[in-house]
Amino acid sequence: MDDMHSQGGSLLIERVMVGGRLQDIFIDEAGTIASVGEGIARTCRGEADACIDGDGDLALPGLVNTHTHAAMTLLRGYADDMPLQEWLTQKIWPLEAHLTGEEVYWGTKLACLEMIRSGTVAFNDMYFFMEDAAKAVDEMGLCAVLSYGFIDLFSDEKREAECRATERVVSSIQAMQNPRIRAAVGPHAVYTVSQEGLRWLSGFAGEKKIGIHVHLSETEKEVQDAVSQWKKRPVTILDECGILTPRTVAAHCCWLDNDECRLLAQRGVHVSHNPASNMKLATGRAMPYHWLKEAGASVTLGTDGCASNNNLDLFEEMKTAALLQKYAWNSQTLLPAEEALSMATSAGSQALGFGRGVIAPGEPAHLVLVDSRAVCNTPLHHISSNLVYSCSGSAVKTTICQGKVLMKDRVVPEEEEILKGASRAAAALVKRAAENTK
Amino acid sequence: MDDMHSQGGSLLIERVMVGGRLQDIFIDEAGTIASVGEGIARTCRGEADACIDGDGDLALPGLVNTHTHAAMTLLRGYADDMPLQEWLTQKIWPLEAHLTGEEVYWGTKLACLEMIRSGTVAFNDMYFFMEDAAKAVDEMGLCAVLSYGFIDLFSDEKREAECRATERVVSSIQAMQNPRIRAAVGPHAVYTVSQEGLRWLSGFAGEKKIGIHVHLSETEKEVQDAVSQWKKRPVTILDECGILTPRTVAAHCCWLDNDECRLLAQRGVHVSHNPASNMKLATGRAMPYHWLKEAGASVTLGTDGCASNNNLDLFEEMKTAALLQKYAWNSQTLLPAEEALSMATSAGSQALGFGRGVIAPGEPAHLVLVDSRAVCNTPLHHISSNLVYSCSGSAVKTTICQGKVLMKDRVVPEEEEILKGASRAAAALVKRAAENTK
Numbered sequence: 001m002d003d004m005h006s007q008g009g010s011l012l013i014e015r016v017m018v019g020g021r022l023q024d025i026f027i028d029e030a031g032t033i034a035s036v037g038e039g040i041a042r043t044c045r046g047e048a049d050a051c052i053d054g055d056g057d058l059a060l061p062g063l064v065n066t067h068t069h070a071a072m073t074l075l076r077g078y079a080d081d082m083p084l085q086e087w088l089t090q091k092i093w094p095l096e097a098h099l100t101g102e103e104v105y106w107g108t109k110l111a112c113l114e115m116i117r118s119g120t121v122a123f124n125d126m127y128f129f130m131e132d133a134a135k136a137v138d139e140m141g142l143c144a145v146l147s148y149g150f151i152d153l154f155s156d157e158k159r160e161a162e163c164r165a166t167e168r169v170v171s172s173i174q175a176m177q178n179p180r181i182r183a184a185v186g187p188h189a190v191y192t193v194s195q196e197g198l199r200w201l202s203g204f205a206g207e208k209k210i211g212i213h214v215h216l217s218e219t220e221k222e223v224q225d226a227v228s229q230w231k232k233r234p235v236t237i238l239d240e241c242g243i244l245t246p247r248t249v250a251a252h253c254c255w256l257d258n259d260e261c262r263l264l265a266q267r268g269v270h271v272s273h274n275p276a277s278n279m280k281l282a283t284g285r286a287m288p289y290h291w292l293k294e295a296g297a298s299v300t301l302g303t304d305g306c307a308s309n310n311n312l313d314l315f316e317e318m319k320t321a322a323l324l325q326k327y328a329w330n331s332q333t334l335l336p337a338e339e340a341l342s343m344a345t346s347a348g349s350q351a352l353g354f355g356r357g358v359i360a361p362g363e364p365a366h367l368v369l370v371d372s373r374a375v376c377n378t379p380l381h382h383i384s385s386n387l388v389y390s391c392s393g394s395a396v397k398t399t400i401c402q403g404k405v406l407m408k409d410r411v412v413p414e415e416e417e418i419l420k421g422a423s424r425a426a427a428a429l430v431k432r433a434a435e436n437t438k
Numbered sequence: 439m440d441d442m443h444s445q446g447g448s449l450l451i452e453r454v455m456v457g458g459r460l461q462d463i464f465i466d467e468a469g470t471i472a473s474v475g476e477g478i479a480r481t482c483r484g485e486a487d488a489c490i491d492g493d494g495d496l497a498l499p500g501l502v503n504t505h506t507h508a509a510m511t512l513l514r515g516y517a518d519d520m521p522l523q524e525w526l527t528q529k530i531w532p533l534e535a536h537l538t539g540e541e542v543y544w545g546t547k548l549a550c551l552e553m554i555r556s557g558t559v560a561f562n563d564m565y566f567f568m569e570d571a572a573k574a575v576d577e578m579g580l581c582a583v584l585s586y587g588f589i590d591l592f593s594d595e596k597r598e599a600e601c602r603a604t605e606r607v608v609s610s611i612q613a614m615q616n617p618r619i620r621a622a623v624g625p626h627a628v629y630t631v632s633q634e635g636l637r638w639l640s641g642f643a644g645e646k647k648i649g650i651h652v653h654l655s656e657t658e659k660e661v662q663d664a665v666s667q668w669k670k671r672p673v674t675i676l677d678e679c680g681i682l683t684p685r686t687v688a689a690h691c692c693w694l695d696n697d698e699c700r701l702l703a704q705r706g707v708h709v710s711h712n713p714a715s716n717m718k719l720a721t722g723r724a725m726p727y728h729w730l731k732e733a734g735a736s737v738t739l740g741t742d743g744c745a746s747n748n749n750l751d752l753f754e755e756m757k758t759a760a761l762l763q764k765y766a767w768n769s770q771t772l773l774p775a776e777e778a779l780s781m782a783t784s785a786g787s788q789a790l791g792f793g794r795g796v797i798a799p800g801e802p803a804h805l806v807l808v809d810s811r812a813v814c815n816t817p818l819h820h821i822s823s824n825l826v827y828s829c830s831g832s833a834v835k836t837t838i839c840q841g842k843v844l845m846k847d848r849v850v851p852e853e854e855e856i857l858k859g860a861s862r863a864a865a866a867l868v869k870r871a872a873e874n875t876k
Contacts, residue, residue, distance in 0.1 A: 074817060075819075076817060076819070076823075077817070077818070077820045077824045077827065077828060078820070080774065080775060080820075080827060081760075081771050081773075081775060082770065082771060083771060087770070110813070113813060114813045117813060276757075278765070279761035279762065279764060280760075280761050280827075282764045282768050282769055283765075284765075286765075309827070310823065310824070310827035310828040311814055311827070311828045311829075313830070316754065316757075316830065319714075319754075320758070320761070322718075323718050323758070324717065326718060326719075326720045327717035327720055327721075327722075327724075327762070327766075330720050330722050331720055332519070332520065332720045333519050336518065336519035337518060337519060373857060375548070375551060375552045375857070376552075376749055378511075378514070378548060378857050378860055379511075379514060379515070379860065379864035380515070380861070381514070381516045381864070381868070382516070382518070385514075385515035385518050385748065386515045389515065389518060389718075389747070389748035389749070390514055390515060390744075390748040391749075392751070392754065392830040394830060394832035419811060419813070422816055423816055423817050426816075426817035426819070427817065430819070
């Protein structure tokens, strides 16, 4: 079969490195890995609807980005290197205030394109106009958990409106009945959501059995303000409001203390480490990975939005995580390559409920093939070391999500149209915002 | 003319973005930029021996890597995530002890290939078997300053041998009479070179009017040991021995105090910032960029060797530098994108003496063209922000050094052969080392 991108049937991937050995992978019509083994191509070739010659490339589980605001790709490079409050109040928020659903659609399309090109198959997104984001994800073929960013600013009236908005988004995403796309609730943070709001979200998420996506202890100010206003640290507030569950992804977590790490582990919360964003915005402290690991917590990896990163390349993020942990906690051995790779694959996949994030029979076929002959893989002493410390997402040749080939040999269908549409949307947004602030 | 890579005459680059405007660049036979301007293609087209359609891509001065051990690409991923002393004594040094000139040649070829592919046109290298490194650089078409790593371990006998080795390397590189390749001296560091050795190197470099490449105050231990052994900090030792000159590049400089930053500025020393290596090896402190900037010092950018990075992508390094400075010194505004870009281009070029590192008539034509339609450049609100925070070296389409096209549309001649040769060399090295330690 020639057109990989439109293939719907079974798929045979021949001769790829899995677990250090040259193996074949057979994926059934439902997009599930049916078998993995040396030489299975001989028996499977007859029944495969499509074939990929892996050519000795490195197969790994698709990467999972557990904290994004995908449509913010439109703001990539719009404003940087400014003091945080000025950056937010004079640049980011004024522009976001003019966003339309159409623009969120194009920003999310661009984000999906970027993720596919850098080997990411699933992401956890919090933003606005999430029906438009869902349409983009549906078209692009990725997996995503989508939440409406709930911000009530401690107003009863606004809280009611945010509850209704959350209900609408969840209901409209569930109505799509796309198994790749799930709804979650998105309490923004303790400093933007009332405790009544948090309790309602916890109850609603429990009732609907859906995920929770929240920002937690990103800055020291967030912790200090919570303590001075409510005499409680953010973790305690979220816990008392029922937000800390095994369905919860908590982003950033820079300013956790050791007890809080243990509590998150006990509650089964998944932490999303966002090292590039934390460094760029000078949070002053790195997520305490050693305490979280010691406590047995689930730690995953995310890029955050494009305004504070400014890309969505999880390969780059794995390296930044491994470097930042070593630097910040003064240890040459903290967060070795293998663990960074697990954060970005198996831990992320389990956090979002898209499988175990391993290449094994019965698992959903979320896979990427990385060029084993790229400069970044030459020489190839240790695969995980090269993947984490040497390669960027540009070494990914092929990206497969639920058995469907989204990129083959670095070609993504409709790439040109997406780049043009997103460029136009970004220009229109900036123009409209400028006109309205004249 | 069809074969760009072998072109030797004049070159016209049409329609590239320079300084925010679409311009043409005409390069003469000698590899010097003859003119830059809007619409100059009309008059130059007739006399150009070759043409490149820039297609609206972003032209920037070629990047300059001011601290490398290029042949260490062969050790990429060989050992990581280990305590520093164990890593050096059990892994890196034993392998290096078995290196041959042939392997340094292949490692340097691989490094040059990687640099060309990520937009670097010149580098400052310190290692062993530098005649073999020079041969590789000569063939690959880059600019380089090459120094033999001088290590006498405070032994008179070894010092004599190192002086003779330095003389031989300098003389053999100068005998090549290749204007792209210069010799320098390479005093490794205050903890490996006697003060007699440092003084000799300073005198020899002054007499030959060549550069000096040294490691300086990389770790706190280096500073503490110097103080306890000689009652002087490393900067004072180097200064007293005449090592701090305007021809000097000092790598790392993590543990400088404010007075030392001022002294380096006064002496005209060029500092090489190596953020990825410093983070990976947990140096505990980032180079104090704010003090160096305040003092007016020249600050450039380097990747260090591949064992402690593990790649040579200066785009990635610009981002790491901009992020680390913000994080380490708690400032959202420190090292903005424009300054990171200058570090990697004009400051580096001036440090190594390969021109001002700008795109202007009379300057050597060291240029790269970056894909303006890549995802990392979509949208294109601010060019320098995208280059530093969003792009990796994979966005470079074309690399030109001294007017010669080394990569066109991501194709480098003989790439396959270099990857194979380097892989073979790395495997042979590891095998030989293993056999000899049995």
